[in-house]
Amino acid sequence: MITLTHFLVVGACLFSTGLYAVLSRRNALLVLVGIELMINAAIVNLVAFGRYDKSLYGGQVFALFAIVLAAAAVAVALAIILNVYKFYKSVNPEDISNLKD
Amino acid sequence: METIVFYGFATTAVGSALLLVSMRNIARALFLFFIVLFSVAGLYLFALADFVAITQILIYVGGVLVLLLFAFMLSNKELLQQLHSGTSHFFALPVWQALLIAASFLAILVYTAIQGGTDEPAWITASKMAGTAIHPTDNTVEQIGLQIMTQYLLPFEVVSVLLMMALIGAAHLTRKEETP
Amino acid sequence: MPAYTLTYPLLAALSAVLLPFAAFLLTAVLGKKAKHGTISIVAISLSLLAAGYAFTQVWGNTPIHIQWHWFTIGRHAFHVGLLLDNMAVLMLVLVCLIALPVHCYSIAYMRGDPGIHRYWAYLSLFCFAMLGLVVADNLLLMYICWELVGFASYLLIGFWYTRDAAVQANKKAFIVNRIGDIGFLLGIAILHSSFGTLDIQALFGPQGLLTAPMGADTPAIAAEGTITSGWLTVAGLAFFLGTMAKSAQFPLHVWLPDAMEGPTSVSSLIHAATMVAAGVFLLARVFPIFDDTTLLVITTTGTVTAFAAAYFALAQYDIKKILAFSTISQLGFMMVGIGIGMYHVALFHLVTHAFFKCLLFLSAGAIIHGMQHAKEKHQLDIDPQDIRHMGGLRRHMPLTFTTMLIASLALAGFPFTAGYLSKDALLVHAFEWAALHGEAAIAIPLVLVIVSILTSFYIFRLLAKVFFARPSVLANNDIHIHEASRWMLAPMAFLAFCSLFPIFTFHPLNDGQVWLLHGLVAEAPTLPPLRPLHILVPALATAATLVMATLAWRWYVNGHYPIRTKGVLYRLSERQGYLNELYDAIIVRPLLKLSLLLLWIDHHVVDGAINGMATAGRSLAGIAAWIDYHLVDGLIRLVGNLAWGAGHVLRRSQTGRVQQYVALVFFIVLVILLYHIFAQA
Numbered sequence: 001m002i003t004l005t006h007f008l009v010v011g012a013c014l015f016s017t018g019l020y021a022v023l024s025r026r027n028a029l030l031v032l033v034g035i036e037l038m039i040n041a042a043i044v045n046l047v048a049f050g051r052y053d054k055s056l057y058g059g060q061v062f063a064l065f066a067i068v069l070a071a072a073a074v075a076v077a078l079a080i081i082l083n084v085y086k087f088y089k090s091v092n093p094e095d096i097s098n099l100k101d
Numbered sequence: 102m103e104t105i106v107f108y109g110f111a112t113t114a115v116g117s118a119l120l121l122v123s124m125r126n127i128a129r130a131l132f133l134f135f136i137v138l139f140s141v142a143g144l145y146l147f148a149l150a151d152f153v154a155i156t157q158i159l160i161y162v163g164g165v166l167v168l169l170l171f172a173f174m175l176s177n178k179e180l181l182q183q184l185h186s187g188t189s190h191f192f193a194l195p196v197w198q199a200l201l202i203a204a205s206f207l208a209i210l211v212y213t214a215i216q217g218g219t220d221e222p223a224w225i226t227a228s229k230m231a232g233t234a235i236h237p238t239d240n241t242v243e244q245i246g247l248q249i250m251t252q253y254l255l256p257f258e259v260v261s262v263l264l265m266m267a268l269i270g271a272a273h274l275t276r277k278e279e280t281p
Numbered sequence: 282m283p284a285y286t287l288t289y290p291l292l293a294a295l296s297a298v299l300l301p302f303a304a305f306l307l308t309a310v311l312g313k314k315a316k317h318g319t320i321s322i323v324a325i326s327l328s329l330l331a332a333g334y335a336f337t338q339v340w341g342n343t344p345i346h347i348q349w350h351w352f353t354i355g356r357h358a359f360h361v362g363l364l365l366d367n368m369a370v371l372m373l374v375l376v377c378l379i380a381l382p383v384h385c386y387s388i389a390y391m392r393g394d395p396g397i398h399r400y401w402a403y404l405s406l407f408c409f410a411m412l413g414l415v416v417a418d419n420l421l422l423m424y425i426c427w428e429l430v431g432f433a434s435y436l437l438i439g440f441w442y443t444r445d446a447a448v449q450a451n452k453k454a455f456i457v458n459r460i461g462d463i464g465f466l467l468g469i470a471i472l473h474s475s476f477g478t479l480d481i482q483a484l485f486g487p488q489g490l491l492t493a494p495m496g497a498d499t500p501a502i503a504a505e506g507t508i509t510s511g512w513l514t515v516a517g518l519a520f521f522l523g524t525m526a527k528s529a530q531f532p533l534h535v536w537l538p539d540a541m542e543g544p545t546s547v548s549s550l551i552h553a554a555t556m557v558a559a560g561v562f563l564l565a566r567v568f569p570i571f572d573d574t575t576l577l578v579i580t581t582t583g584t585v586t587a588f589a590a591a592y593f594a595l596a597q598y599d600i601k602k603i604l605a606f607s608t609i610s611q612l613g614f615m616m617v618g619i620g621i622g623m624y625h626v627a628l629f630h631l632v633t634h635a636f637f638k639c640l641l642f643l644s645a646g647a648i649i650h651g652m653q654h655a656k657e658k659h660q661l662d663i664d665p666q667d668i669r670h671m672g673g674l675r676r677h678m679p680l681t682f683t684t685m686l687i688a689s690l691a692l693a694g695f696p697f698t699a700g701y702l703s704k705d706a707l708l709v710h711a712f713e714w715a716a717l718h719g720e721a722a723i724a725i726p727l728v729l730v731i732v733s734i735l736t737s738f739y740i741f742r743l744l745a746k747v748f749f750a751r752p753s754v755l756a757n758n759d760i761h762i763h764e765a766s767r768w769m770l771a772p773m774a775f776l777a778f779c780s781l782f783p784i785f786t787f788h789p790l791n792d793g794q795v796w797l798l799h800g801l802v803a804e805a806p807t808l809p810p811l812r813p814l815h816i817l818v819p820a821l822a823t824a825a826t827l828v829m830a831t832l833a834w835r836w837y838v839n840g841h842y843p844i845r846t847k848g849v850l851y852r853l854s855e856r857q858g859y860l861n862e863l864y865d866a867i868i869v870r871p872l873l874k875l876s877l878l879l880l881w882i883d884h885h886v887v888d889g890a891i892n893g894m895a896t897a898g899r900s901l902a903g904i905a906a907w908i909d910y911h912l913v914d915g916l917i918r919l920v921g922n923l924a925w926g927a928g929h930v931l932r933r934s935q936t937g938r939v940q941q942y943v944a945l946v947f948f949i950v951l952v953i954l955l956y957h958i959f960a961q962a
Contacts, residue, residue, distance in 0.1 A: 002107050002147055004225070005218030010111045010144060012210030014137075016203045017118040023199030023944050029127060029173055031940070033134050036165065037118055040141050043157075047148040052228040054235045057248045063145075063153045064245070065260050067160050072267035074165045078172045079274035085176045097937030202947050209954050 007048030015041035028081045028091040032074065039070045107147050114140035127173055135166055149235045152242045290338035291347050294365055297331035297373060298412040300324040305405035308398060318401040322384045325408060329377035332412075336370040344369075346482055348418055357477055364418035364481055368628065372415035372562055375632055378779075379554035379639050380408045382772030386643050387546045389768035390650060400440060400544070407433035411555040415562060420469045420479040423566075427465060427527070427559060431458045434556050438543040450539035457536040461526020465563070468519035471512055472570075485569045510572065517575035520567050521582075528560025530616060531586035534609045535860055541601040541666075545649060548601060549642030552608040553635040561615045561631050565624045576620050583616025584725050584732075591735040595742070599666045600645050603743050607692060608638055610736060617729060618707050621714035630703035633785070637691035637700055640776035644685040647765035647773070648747065651678060654763060668743065672750035678764045682748050684777040689744055691780045693737040693826045696819070699780050705819040708733065712814050730821070737826040741833035750837050 014037055021034025043063045050059015085091050117136045124130040138161045145154035228234050235241065249257050287295075304324035308315040339345060348362025384404065391397050410429035417423040431454075439451030473479055524530065529537040537557070541548055551557065564571075564579070571579065587610045594606035611634050618627030651674075652665035663670045675682045691700035711726040764770075934945075 002104060003218060004221065005214050006107065006111070007144070007148060008214030008217065009211055010115065012207055012214055013115045014118055014141070015210060016207035017115065017122055019206055019947060020199050020203035021122040023202060023940055023947070024196045025122065027127060029169060029176070030122070030130060033121065033130065033169065036134070036161075037121075037137065040138070043153070044141060044144060044148075047145050047150040047153055049225075050150065050235075051148050052225050052234045054228075054233045054239070054244075056252055057241070057244050060150045060153050060241065060245055061248055061253050062256075063150065064156055064249075065256060067153070067156055068260055068264065071160045071164050072264050074168055075271045076267050076274070078168050079271040081172060082175055083274055091176050093939045096939070199944065202944060202951065205951050206947070209951070209958065212958070 004048055004051075007044055011041040011044040011048070013041075014038070014044065026092050026094060028084070028093060031093060032077050032081070035077075036070060036074065039066060043067065103147075107144070110140045110143040110147070114144065128170075131166065131169055131173060134169070135162060138162055138166070149237055149239075150241065152245055287347065288345065290335045290345055290365060291363055293331040293335040293338075294363055294370070294373060294416050297328040297335065297377065298409065298416055300328045300331070301405040301412065302409040305402050305409060308402040308405060311398070313398050315398045315401060318384070318388060318397070321401040321405045322381075322388070324405060325377060325380050325384050328408070328412065329374075329381050332370070332373040332377045335365060336374045339365045339370045340367055344482070344486075346418055348480075357473075359421060360419060360480065361422055362418035363416045365416060368562070368565060369416050371628070371632065372558070373412060375558075375635055376408065376411050376415065376554045379635050380404075380550060382643070382775055383546050383550045383553075383639065386549075386646070386769050386772045387544075389766045390546050390646055391544060396440065400437075403433055403436045403440065404547075404550075407437060407550065407555060411559065414559055418481055420472065420481065420484075420567075423481075423563070424462075424465055424469060427523075427563070428462060430556055430559055431455065431462065431527070434458075434540070434551055437547040437551070438540045440543055440547065444542065446539075447542040450536070450542040454536040454540050457533055458526050460533060461523040461560075464519045464522025464526070466523075468516045468523065468567075468570075471516040471519065475512065475516075481566060485567060513570065513572055514574050517567075517571045518578065520563065520570065521575060521579055524560035524564050524616075525582065526560075527563070528557045528612045528616070529586075529609050530560075530582050530612065531589050531609075532860060534586060534590065535864065537609055538602050538605045541599070541605055545601065545642055545646030548605070549639045549646065552605070552642060553639035557608065557612055558631055558635065561612065561619070561627060564616075564619045565628055568619065568624050571619075576622065578620075580617050580620030580725060583613045583618075583620055584728050585613070586610070586616065587613025587732045588728050588735075591732045591739065594739040595735065598669050599664075600648065600668050600671075600743065600747065601642075601666055603668075603739060604638070604641050604645055607641070607736065607740065608634075610732060611638070611692070613732070614704065614707055614729070617711055617725065621710055623707070623710045623714075626703065626706050626710055630707055633691070633699035633703040633780070636776055637688040637698070637780040640684055640688040640773060640780055641692065643769065643773050643776065644681050644688060647681045647769050648674065648678065648685075650765060650769070651763055668746045671747045673748070675748040680770055681765055681773070684773045685748070686744065687777045687780050689740045690826075692740050693829075694733060694819075694822050695826055696823055697782055699782055699785055701819065701823075702782060702785055704733070705822055708818050708822065709814050712818065730818075730825075733822055734825045734829060737829035738833060741830045742837055745833045745837035749834070 018034040018037030018039075018041060021037065022031050025031055025034065043066050046059045046063040046066065048059075050057065050063065053059055081091055084096060088096055090096070114137050117133045117140065121130050121133040121137060124133060138157060142154040142157040145151070145157060301321070301324050304321045307320050311320075344364060344366035346362065346364045348360040351359045351361040353359065387400070387404065391400055394400065407430065410426050410433050414423055414426035414430060417426055435451045435455045438454050439447050441447045469479060472484065476484060478484065526533045526536075537552075540551060543551075590606040590609035590613060594603050594610065597603045597606065611630070615627040615630050615634075618624060618630060648671065649665050652663070652671065656663055656665055687698070691698035694701045694704040708726065708729055711729055715722040715726050765773075
């Protein structure tokens, strides 16, 4: 029997992995991938909980919305990354430190 | 049998993800991401969300991943040499710190999940008792379509406008600078 | 009550006063363009006319008084105004009458002097001050004019300011006069604090506050104020002190002989009608204030002055100094006149004395002028004022000799002269007064008789030496002394006429007939007459004069000179009683030493204290600066540094790296989660 807990644990693992990628990787693309992983973890949770909501299907509908929004976010983020690359000739977030005081 | 397949998907997803974040080669990492997405889509099936799984594959694999690959190729020249850089500063985050934070989150989340398993929320218990949970035989696609057009029409419209804005924004960001 | 409308006599008097002032201003403004002195002469002439008009209107009538409000201090209002009574208009005319000949005389006498424009300006100022003094209706205004007279005399005595002696003399005159001014000021202060007014008529008028207790020893009681007899005496003495300095009374007379350093015309003005007369005039004005004590002091001082000055005059060789001591002596006579209460007689003597003393000085000036010319012409090494170098001038300057003779006879009190009338009247009254005041008082008229005899002697000595004696220097060189010019002779002739009896009385031998004496004061004080004296004293005086004239002739002209010039008495006379040396020793030198001491104290103690304070202040400021810099500023800098340090530490967190920000966010979320978990557990 596959319980809710199984999904939550898998989601937690994916989230932590994505978080690690976001924090540690030196490439903007992989940072983006890490974000996507974290979103996926969130979607797993949504879907898992949505299983108990037959009347409204809230979990699955919002999972769809989340997927779509993630896609849009990726599109914008990639545009930004390409612009940053054009400007800095680098996609390393370490190098992009203009906000330093 | 069902449990074994679930564990298989779960293992594939988590393992691929771990491999992904530790991979030095970006191209390979992106393909590992492809595997992760597929595995997660498989996991959705176990949650009786077949439409979400299909959408996941369509949008992520068809859209996002292709976009990522394009972006990778457009900025490829710099990537290889960037891999070796990474000077450590006073507050610069060494990998182990990221690892520490990530592990801490993992621990907390797992702890919460297990705790939630032992005493699950009241509405889930109520749903189990009332038998309103989704059954494998239910036609989820029809229900989702109905719900989107009725209950969730406003969020749907908002999301559509948001997508529009994202598209315009992306197009604006990537257009060529006019040379005056 | 004082009038407030400006009637013609008042207007005339006011213009008489202000015209010389206008002349002074004009001359001062014009500077060297006003060398001819026309402005001053025209002004004093017009003043004389105006004064004459005022005299005819006021003389014998009720006094005219006008005043305007001047300023107010507290409750006391001060006024400025004119008081025209007999005394004032008499003096007004007298001053103008003496000043005009002196002005005319100055044209010739001062001709060619490089600073003559200053001379005219000073002369006008001098006349203005004296005229203002005589018409002033209150003591404050009088005091101001009094000071102005002193100041103008200071300027005139030091007119030849390049001469050291002149500078010393005018300083001396000024300083001695200051002593008197203090007395005058004290008197004013006492009167004002007692009565709250300085108005002369209110104080000394016929119904004045001080008139009632005249001569009485009781305290004066008046409606508006009182004064105790003690303060009354002090006030009287204070006024007398002022007079002592101004009118050169012993022992404050020392400035007057030295004042001869000024031009002779100025000396004549000072001695005749202006400066020294001011003191006598003041005493006559404030006469009701004097009680018996003060009057006795005045009488005694006058007697001593008269005697000492006459004695000092005996052995002087400087022609002007002889005349100066003569003036002092005559002023002593006037003081005695006031002291015995016959102040109208004193004023009469002042008038007659003004004429003949002015004439004496002008004649002396003519002689000096002649001598000076001779000296320059023949390169003689002589002092033109020394009578030992003169002699035999009768032939050279007959007209001057005539005027001088008339003036000398008047001074000696010879019959048919004005001096006879006034001086013998004074002598007679002194005897009458002495008869009332016991046996000791007889000393005073006796001394005065001796003084009178001495006077005759020294003036005839002067005449004999100058005009009759065998020429000493001049004989050898065939030098001719020129008679004075017409500008000088005309005033002298005029004054010579005034020195004779006709303008005062038609009865040359009886002073009781003199119109001046009858009109001068409304209620003339009288003494019980001693009839025989009115014959005896003039007769004796005239006889003494004749004897002295003969004696002088024998001694100085015929050369029978009996006195050793090294005698103590002689030297005492020659050195003016060693008073100058005495003052120098007991006042001037100790003062100088005191000044040096004070200088030392000032330099070392006062300055030292101030420097010490300054140093202390500087070190205090240094400490304060240190505290300010290190503690106060330090505190503020500490706060600033803390903020800077905190900022400096915190800015490290702003690395600008996205991943670190994200890590921080997640770390904080982690902490919050942990907190919730542990809070639940």
